[in-house]
Amino acid sequence: MAMHTVVAAAAALALCLVATAATAGAGAHPPAPAPVPAHDIASCLVSNGVTNFSLPASKSFKPILDSSLRYLRFDVPSVGKPAAIVLPASQRELQRAVLCARSSSLAIRVRSGGHSYEGLSYTSENHVPFVVIDLANLNQVRVDPASATVWAESGATLGQLYHALRLVPVPGTITVFDIDRRGPADLIAGLIHKWQYVGPHLPDEFYISTRIYFKPKSTNGGNLTMSFTGQVLGPKHLALSVLNKAYPELRLAESELSEVSWVESAAKFAGLFSVADLTSRQIGVGEYAKRKSDYVQAPISEQDMVKVARYMTAAPTEGSVSHAASWGQRYFLHNFDRLVRAKSKIDPLNVFNNAQSIPPSH
Numbered sequence: 001m002a003m004h005t006v007v008a009a010a011a012a013l014a015l016c017l018v019a020t021a022a023t024a025g026a027g028a029h030p031p032a033p034a035p036v037p038a039h040d041i042a043s044c045l046v047s048n049g050v051t052n053f054s055l056p057a058s059k060s061f062k063p064i065l066d067s068s069l070r071y072l073r074f075d076v077p078s079v080g081k082p083a084a085i086v087l088p089a090s091q092r093e094l095q096r097a098v099l100c101a102r103s104s105s106l107a108i109r110v111r112s113g114g115h116s117y118e119g120l121s122y123t124s125e126n127h128v129p130f131v132v133i134d135l136a137n138l139n140q141v142r143v144d145p146a147s148a149t150v151w152a153e154s155g156a157t158l159g160q161l162y163h164a165l166r167l168v169p170v171p172g173t174i175t176v177f178d179i180d181r182r183g184p185a186d187l188i189a190g191l192i193h194k195w196q197y198v199g200p201h202l203p204d205e206f207y208i209s210t211r212i213y214f215k216p217k218s219t220n221g222g223n224l225t226m227s228f229t230g231q232v233l234g235p236k237h238l239a240l241s242v243l244n245k246a247y248p249e250l251r252l253a254e255s256e257l258s259e260v261s262w263v264e265s266a267a268k269f270a271g272l273f274s275v276a277d278l279t280s281r282q283i284g285v286g287e288y289a290k291r292k293s294d295y296v297q298a299p300i301s302e303q304d305m306v307k308v309a310r311y312m313t314a315a316p317t318e319g320s321v322s323h324a325a326s327w328g329q330r331y332f333l334h335n336f337d338r339l340v341r342a343k344s345k346i347d348p349l350n351v352f353n354n355a356q357s358i359p360p361s362h
């Protein structure tokens with residue numbers, strides 16, 4: 001420990017001397033440009049024919065950074081910004097961008113749709129200088145109906161993928177609903193509890209998800225709201241007869257159901273006005289939220305569900321609930337070792353990393 005301190009002090013002293021010397025010499029020669037990493041990467045990119053990039057001093061920098069910034073809590077001054085954002089237009093440019101980032105000693109954050117809950121594609125830990133390689137221009141989706149396969153480049157958004165997928169066989173008309181049920185904690189707890197047993201056992205054509213939230217007392221009298229999103233690959237009457245039998249507590253009414261095409265349902269669930277909006281990258285950007293998601297291994301007991309619901313209504317502010325997630329070994333379970341082996345083979349130097357990425361084995 002003492003040894004390290006001495007070395008660090010010596011290094012600091014050496015830096016001081018260099019700085020003094022540089023200042024002393026400034027009168028005789030024009031000052032050399034400061035070795036700013038962004039500057040290095042800019043000249044590297046230009047000399048390698050990569051022209052679509054933006055530096056922090058540029059007017060275009062913030063709009064490009066914000067273009068896929070889904071969580072506004074990362075859009076504050078205390079969160080470090082990239083030294084450059086590069087938008088390669090081909091695989092060749094992508095390779096050059098990676099090499100330039102490495103030769104400028106910048107960490108690399110690769111951004112596709114920017115949809116990480118923790119902003120991992122446009123932030124770095126511990127203020128490590130980094131570059132964002134934004135794949136927005138590598139977003140081709142090719143569908144081959146004959147073989148029922150799709151080739152999607154990593155920069156494609158889910159909306160672009162869905163827009164292309166309307167070419168695959170699904171029933172012409174499907175049924176969707178998006179409904180709210182409101183009530184005191186005990187009533188909502190019962191509905192959630194039952195949903196846990198209904199959801200997994202519905203026929204494969206059925207999808208039903210739920211969210212529970214609470215708005216301040218002044219507007220809802222202490223009630224919780226549970227919203228249900230449903231999609232049934234079939235007509236209204238099928239949806240009604242199955243759900244009213246399996247989940248009568250939901251009191252689903254025919255007037256709450258709409259028959260739409262599959263791609264219209266994709267737009268509707270994303271909160272968009274039209275199917276064409278699926279191909280826009282700008283929609284849905286920017287919200288102040290903290291999210292986690294996980295799979296529940298066993299149903300939560302009704303007693304515990306009542307406790308959660310009452311806890312939510314007692315909370316002083318607006319909030320919603322989901323279950324806590326954990327990472328790494330606990331998240332990938334028995335797959336984790338296999339992923340580490342693959343990572344060690346493909347990227348042994350851990351060039352592509354973020355706070356939640358799979359580490360190489362050494």
Ligand SMILES: *[C@@H]1O[C@H](CO)[C@@H](O)[C@H](O)[C@H]1NC(C)=O
Pocket residue numbers: 051052087136137
């Ligand atoms: C760079 O790529 C972005 C994203 O597609 C595009 O909007 C912009 O026009 C491109 N800029 C240049 C100079 O090609």
Ligand SMILES: *[C@@H]1O[C@H](CO)[C@@H](O)[C@H](O)[C@H]1NC(C)=O
Pocket residue numbers: 182183184187219220221222223
């Ligand atoms: C709370 O829910 C109950 C029924 O579940 C309803 O009768 C009541 O009007 C609701 N209160 C408010 C303020 O929404």
